[in-house]
Amino acid sequence: MDQPLSTPRARMRASYLRDETEALAALIDEARLAPDAAQRVERRARELVEKVRSQQKAVAGMQSFLREYDLSSQEGVLLMCVAEALLRIPDAATADRLIRDKLSQGDWEKHVGKNRSLLVNAGTWGMMLTGKLVSLDAESADNAGTWLGRLAARAGEPVVRLALRQGMKLMAEQFVMGRTIQDALERSRSAEHAAYRHSYDMLGEAAFTAADAGRYFTAYERAIDAIAAHRMEGAATTPPVFGRPGISIKLSALHPRYEYAQRERVMAELVPRVQSLVERARRGDVGVTLDAEEADRLELSLDIFERVFASPALHGWEGFGLAVQAYQKRAPFVIEWLAELARRHGQRIMVRLVKGAYWDSEVKRAQMQGLAGYPVFTRKPNTDVSYLACARRIIEAGDAFYGQFATHNAHTVATVIERMPPGQPFEFQRLHGMGDDLYDEVTRLGYACRVYAPVGSHEDLLPYLVRRLLENGANTSFVNRIADESIPVESVVADPVAIAAANATAANPRIPLPRQLYGDRVNSAGFVFADEAASAPVLAKVAAFASQPLDVVRDAGADDARRALETASKAVIAPARDRAGILERAADLIEANGAELMALLAREAGKALPDGLGEVREAADFCRYYAMLARRHFAEPEELVGPTGETNRLMLSGRGPFVCISPWNFPLAIFVGQVSAAFAAGNAVVAKPAEQTPLIAARAVQLLHEAGVPASALALVPGPGETVGAALVADPRTAGVAFTGSTATARAINRALAARDGPIVPFIAETGGLNAMLVDSSALPEQVVSDVIASAFNSAGQRCSALRILCLQEEIAPRVIEILCGATAELRLGDPARLETDVGPVIDREALAMLEEHAAKMDREAKLLCKAPAEGVPAGSLFFAPRAYEIASLDAIDREVFGPILHVVRFAGADLEKVVDLVNAKGYGLTMGVHSRIEETVERVRVRACAGNLYVNRNMIGATVGVQPFGGEGLSGTGPKAGGPHYLFRFATERTVTVNTAAAGGNASLIASSE
Ligand SMILES: Cc1cc2nc3c(=O)[nH]c(=O)nc-3n(C[C@H](O)[C@H](O)[C@H](O)COP(=O)(O)OP(=O)(O)OC[C@H]3O[C@@H](n4cnc5c(N)ncnc54)[C@H](O)[C@@H]3O)c2cc1C
Helix, strand or coil, rough: CCCCHHHHHHHHHHHHCCCCHHHHHHHHHCCCCCCCHHHHHHHHHHHHHHHHHHHHHHCCCHHHHHHCCCCHHHHHHHHHHHHHHHHHHCCCCHHHHHHHHHHHCCCCCHHCCCCCCCCCHHHHHHHHHCCCCCCHHHHHHHHHHHHHHHHCCCCCCHHHHHHHHHHHHHHHHHHEEECHHHHHHHHCCCHHHCCCEEEEEECCCCCCCCHHHHHHHHHHHHEHHHHEHCCCCCCCCCCCHCCEEEEEHHHHHCCCCHHHHHHHHHHHHHHHHHHHHHHHHHHHHCCCEECCHHHHHHHHHHHHHHHHHHHHHHHHCEEEEEEECEEEEEEEHHHHHHHHHHHHHHHEEEEECCCCCCCHHHHHHHHHHHCCCEEEEHHHHHHHHHHHHHHHHHCCCCCCCECCCCCCHHHHHHHHHHCCCCCCCCEEECCCCCCCCHHHHHHHCCCCCEEEECCCCHHHHHHHHHHHHHHHCCCCCHHHHHHHCCHHHHHHHHCHHHHHHHCCCCCCCCCCHHCCCCCCCCCCCCCCCCCCCHHHHHHHHHHHHCCCCCCCCCCCCCCHHHHHHHHHHHHHCHHHHHHHHHHHHHHHHHHCCCHHHHHHHHHHHHHCCCHHHHHHHHHHHHHHHHHHHHHHHHHEEEEEEECCCCCEEEEEECCCCCCEECCCCCCCCHHEEEEEHHHHHCCCEEEEECCHHHHHHHHHHHHHHHHHCCHHHHHECCHHHHHHHHHHHHHCCEEEEEEEHHHHHHHHHHHHHHCCCCCCCCCCEEEEECCEEEEECCCHHHHHHHHHHHHHHHHHHHHCCCCEEEEECCCCCHHHHHHHHHHHHCCEEEECCCCCEEECCCHHHHHHHEEEEEEEHHHHHHHHECCCCCCCCCCCCHHHHHHHEEECCCHHHHCCCCEEEECCCCCCCHHHHHHHHHHHHHHHHHHHEEECCCHHHHHHHHHHCCEEEEECCCCCCCCCCCCCCECCCHHHECCCCCCCCCCCHEEEEEEEEECCCCCCCCHHHHHHCCC
C-alpha cells in the first residue's frame, strides 16, 4: 500500500502543468535579489564574461567552431545531422550517401573568413575534418568553399569518408572524457583537470532490452569499482564523499520499461538494481547522482530515490543524490519534498540543480498529447528565475542539502555565490567540454567545481552529442551567447528576474498552449498517465465502469434499416453554423465522457487504455475539424468571379441520407468520424456499426443526440452486414455510403450500389493495407525499434495503418532484430483496462483462428524471430502474442493479416527502389514508413511510393485529424482522406445560382461605379 502523500508531494503533483503566470508569480520574489546584491551579481557576472571573452580570442577552439555553425544556420543543422549519424553507419555506401546529402546542401562558402578563429578558418576546418588522413594543398587550405565543394563531389571516396569520420570523432571528443572509465580516470589526472572534481557518466541512452539494461548495469558496477580505486581527489571536504569523484546514473539505462505505466514492475525490479549500485558505491565512498530525464518520469524517479535513500544500508552516508530540473514547473516542490525527506532521515541529500536538457521534446510531446499546459516553462528567463528560486531554497536548507549547481551561465554562477553563506559546503558543476573558460576562472576564485564526464565509445555518444550540439547551437543558450562577441556583455549578463518581470505575458506567446495549437479549432484534450492529478480520476472511473454490467444492444433487421432511411429522408437538417455548433458540443461531451468510453473500448474492443485515450481524442478531433470545415465551406455560398451584371454563387449542401458503415477496430473514432462528416456536410445519417462493437456506437449516438443532432438525422441500426448493411446499401433512398472495412466488403458494396437503378451515388471506402517500413543503415536502431513496436503491435496490430512488413537494409538488420526481439520480450499481454497492459485480446474467435492459421504457415515457411511472452494469459482466451518472422522475400506475403504479426525482410542497400516497387506491386497503398537520415533517400522513396500516408523517421500509426489526413489508394481505398480538407466535399452536392442583375432595368452598379 502506498504511503499517503506528504504536502509538498501533493503540491508537486498538482503542479505538473501549472499555469505559467501563476508558477512564475510564485517564484519571482523568491528569485529576486536586493538591489545592492543584484548589482554585485551583475558586476561579478560581467567580469567573468569579459575574462572568458578575452581568453577566447586567444584560444579560439571548438566553441567558436560550434558558434559559427550554430543551429540558426543551415550548415550548422547539416553538420549536426552528419554528427548524429555518420559514426554509426556500418556500410560505406550509405555513409557516402549521407555525406553527399548533407555537404551538397549547405552554403559553406559564406562561413569563410567571417570568423578568425583557428577552427573556423578554412584550413583548420579542413584539418579538423580530415585529421591526419588528407593533406591539403595550399590553395584548398585557403579556400573552404573550393575545398568543401570538392569534398562533396568526391564524397564517394573512402578517404573523404574516413576524413569526415575522423572530424566527427574530434567533435565527439570535445564532449567525451574517455572511451573507457580507465581512460577517463587517467585523463582526470592531467593538468587541465587538476582544479576539478568529476562525476563519470557511462554513455548510453535508454535500454530497450533486458540484455542492454544488464550491460549498462555491469558497466556501472565496473565504473564504480574503478572510481573507488582511483583516489586522487579531494580528501579536504567533510564528509570526504563531497570532494571525491562520483558517478551519474541514468535510470532509463537500467530497465527496459522504465516508465510510469510499469510502475509496479519498475519498483520491484529497478529499485534493487539501484540499491545494489548505490551500496557498492557507498563501500567505495563514490557519490552517486541519479540523472533527471523526461518529465513523465519524474515521480517514478522520486519514488525510486526515496526507497533507496531511506534504506538502512545507506544510513549515515551522504553520497546519494539526484538531479532536479528547474525548467519543470514542479521543481520548487521537488526541492521542498526532498528537504523533508532529508530531514526525516537526518542526512543530507546531494542535489544537482540543472535547468534541463529535454526542453524541445517536452514542448513537442505536450502539443501532441493535447495537454492542458506545459510541464516546462516556455520562456528562457522563466527557467532562469525558477533555477534561482530553487537554488535559494537549496542554499537555505543547508541542513538538508549538499548543493551542486550545474550551470554554464555566469549570471547564475554569480547569483549562487552571492546567496551562499560563508562556510556552507557546495559545488558548481559543468559538462565536460563546456564552460571550461568560465570555470577556470571560477575555480581560480576558490570555488569547487565538478565536471560531468561522459565515458563511452563514439557510437554510444551520438544522442548525447546531439543534445550538446543543440545546447551549444541554440541562440538562447548562455554558452552560445557568451561566445558571440556581437552580443553586448550587459545583455549576456542581464538579470532574468528583471526580464521575466517586464514581460507582458509570463508564457511565451509564440508557443501556443497545446489545446490552442490549431488556430481554427481546439485541439482535443489529452493527459499523460504519469500526471496523476489528471489520470487518477480517469483511472478510477475506468475501474468503476469496468465492473458495471454492460447494456445489451438488440440487433436491428432489414425492416428497421428501411424505416430508419425513411425517417432520415424526411429529416430537416439545420443550417451549417448550427450543425457546427452541435458537433463542437458533441466533441465536448465525448471528452467529458472519456473515461466511460475508454472503459467501454477496453471491454468491448479489447483496447489498451492509451489506445482508448487516443481514440477518444480522435473522435473529438473529427467533430471539431468537420465543424470548422462546415463553417468554412457550407455556411455561406462562394461568390464566383464573372461578367458584370450578374452574380454567380456556388453552394454546397447535403445529398440526402448517408449510410455510414464502420469497423470494430476503431469503433468510436471511425464511427464518429464518418457520422460527423456526413452530418457536417448537411446529411441525415443512418449508421451501422460493426457487429462486434454496437455498445460503443450506441453510446456515441447518445452523445451526438445529446449534443443536438436530431433523432431523425441520426439513426443507429446495429446488426449483421449481410442483412442490415445489405438492406441499407440496396435502398434507393440511400444517397451515399461511407465505409471502412475490408477490401472484399467494399467491393460487395460497390457492386450492390452499381446494381441499383436511379441516381449513381458517392461511395467513400477506406480499406486495408499491406504496409511496409523501409529502414536504411543510417537509421538509429533504437528509434526504429520503438517505432516498429508501436506500429506493428499497438492495438494488437488491429489497425489498418499497422506495420506488416519491416524491410531492413542488410547491414543494420542484425542489430535492429536483436533490439526488436529484446523489446518484444518486454511486452505484456493482459486485461486492457489495466494501465500496465501493452496488448489486449484480439477482437473475436474468428480473428484469432485466422492469426493462428497464418502463424502456423509462417512457422513452416519462415523463421520465427521472436514472440512476446504470454504467460498468465488464460487458456482459451482471445490473446495472441505479438511476434515477428523473418521471410526470405516479399513474395512470402501478399495479403493483409490483421493482427500483431510482423514480417521482416532484409534488402541490399542498392535495391531500395526495387523494394518500394515490390511493395507497390502488392496493390495496396495505405501507409508506408521510412527510417533514414538521408534526405535524398527519403525523397527517392517518396516519389516512388504508392502510399496515402508516408511517415518519415517516426511510427506510422495514429494519424492526427487535420494534421495527417488519413486514407489510401489502390486496394486501400477511394479517398478523399478522412480528417482532411477535402473530405466533406464528397458528402455534398454542389449547386450554382446565377442571377442576371441587369435584367430589371439595366446594370445599375456598373453605371454607378463608372467615372
Ligand atoms: C553537471 C551537469 C549535469 C547535468 N545533468 C542533467 C540531467 O540529469 N538532466 C537534464 O535534463 N539536464 C542535465 N544537465 C544539462 C543541463 O540541463 C543543461 O546543460 C543546462 O540546462 C544548461 O543550463 P545553463 O545554465 O548552462 O545554460 P542557460 O543557457 O542559462 O540555460 C539553458 C536552459 O534554458 C532552457 N530554455 C531554453 N529556451 C527556453 C524557453 N523558451 N523556455 C524555457 N526554457 C528554455 C533550456 O532548455 C536549458 O534548460 C546537466 C548539466 C550539467 C552541467
